[in-house]
Amino acid sequence: MKLSVLSFACAAALAISGLASAETVTRGMAEAGMSPDRGNHGDAANKDPNELNGDHVKYAGRPGSRQNDPIAYHNGPILHGPKVYYIWYGNWTGNTATTILTNFVQNLGGSAYFNINTTYYDIVGSTKTFYNNILTYGGSTNTSSSTYGTSLSDSQIQSVVSDAIASASLPKDTNAVYLVLTSADVTASSGFCTQYCGWHTHGTISGSDIKYGFVGNADRCPSSCAAQSASSPNNNIGADGMASVIAHEIEETVTDPDLNGWYNGNWENGDKCAWTFGTESTASNGSKYNVTLGGSQYLIQQNWIAPAGGCAMHL
Numbered sequence: 219m220k221l222s223v224l225s226f227a228c229a230a231a232l233a234i235s236g237l238a239s240a241e242t243v244t245r246g247m248a249e250a251g252m253s254p255d256r257g258n259h260g261d262a263a264n265k266d267p268n269e270l271n272g273d274h275v276k277y278a279g280r281p282g283s284r285q286n287d288p289i290a291y292h293n294g295p296i297l298h299g300p301k302v303y304y305i306w307y308g309n310w311t312g313n314t315a316t317t318i319l320t321n322f323v324q325n326l327g328g329s330a331y332f333n334i335n336t337t338y339y340d341i342v343g344s345t346k347t348f349y350n351n352i353l354t355y356g357g358s359t360n361t362s363s364s365t366y367g368t369s370l371s372d373s374q375i376q377s378v379v380s381d382a383i384a385s386a387s388l389p390k391d392t393n394a395v396y397l398v399l400t401s402a403d404v405t406a407s408s409g410f411c412t413q414y415c416g417w418h419t420h421g422t423i424s425g426s427d428i429k430y431g432f433v434g435n436a437d438r439c440p441s442s443c444a445a446q447s448a449s450s451p452n453n454n455i456g457a458d459g460m461a462s463v464i465a466h467e468i469e470e471t472v473t474d475p476d477l478n479g480w481y482n483g484n485w486e487n488g489d490k491c492a493w494t495f496g497t498e499s500t501a502s503n504g505s506k507y508n509v510t511l512g513g514s515q516y517l518i519q520q521n522w523i524a525p526a527g528g529c530a531m532h533l
């Protein structure tokens with residue numbers, strides 16, 4: 219059931235959007251509709267039943283949900299000035315990813331790239347408030363793979379977040395996104411590398427509405443989840459692949475944290491621009507990059523300018 223729906227969604231998206239670039243075709247079905255995530259992942263209870271599991275990506279290509287249509291506001295909140303917390307799951311010892319991706323998130327907020335999200339707002343009561351391009355790194359914790367093993371179910375990923383909060387390894391923060399980052403020896407059993415590279419959702423944890431997501435190490439499947447697999451700007455194929463997916467999930471969580479904010483049909487902002495990079499430059503090792511953050515180069519996907527401004531790297 220799930221696979222057949224995904225197959226349909228991917229094929230339909232390719233046909234309707236006309237974005238079946240050689241790169242996309244090469245990546246094949248691994249991205250499930252050209253997006254590295256599952257959008258409204260695992261959120262059946264909170265959405266229109268016509269949206270199975272509330273998953274935007276699965277329904278890509280259905281009538282009224284074209285990738286390039288304007289993105290629409292659905293009256294829910296966005297996040298204003300949120301924090302990002304990392305949970306490093308598995309064995310990251312000796313991996314430069316922890317440095318590369320910490321630098322990345324520490325410099326994402328306030329950047330010209332992230333400024334695109336200031337085209338998004340929410341309306342609470344009669345007050346309309348635009349996003350302010352503030353995003354703060356709140357810190358990280360580590361979870362051994364001995365906790366839940368090396369193949370995580372969706373519910374176990376939520377448990378990883380719940381455990382970190384319950385143990386006070388990380389604070390409980392409803393204005394934040396918690397990202398579970400898994401090492402290359404770990405997979406996510408609902409489809410990492412075959413159906414998505416990452417996803418975000420929200421759930422009730424310790425009695426509060428917590429926004430969280432998953433991003434797996436692209437080293438596990440660089441042909442599916444890394445933009446470039448021969449070399450990369452920071453000499454770490456997996457981490458450099460993850461940077462783009464992390465950007466995708468954070469910008470979606472900011473603008474659609476409870477899955478009732480900004481999207482059109484099946485597409486959140488990150489989905490609409492997944493695997494498009496705009497103008498690329500060549501790094502000293504021959505790899506490609508399109509942004510410099512905190513002194514390091516990254517190749518990250520573009521983001522959608524609301525409501526109909528298209529994909530870009532800055533306003």
Ligand SMILES: [Zn+2]
Binds near residue numbers: 255256257466470489
């Ligand atoms: Zn997405």
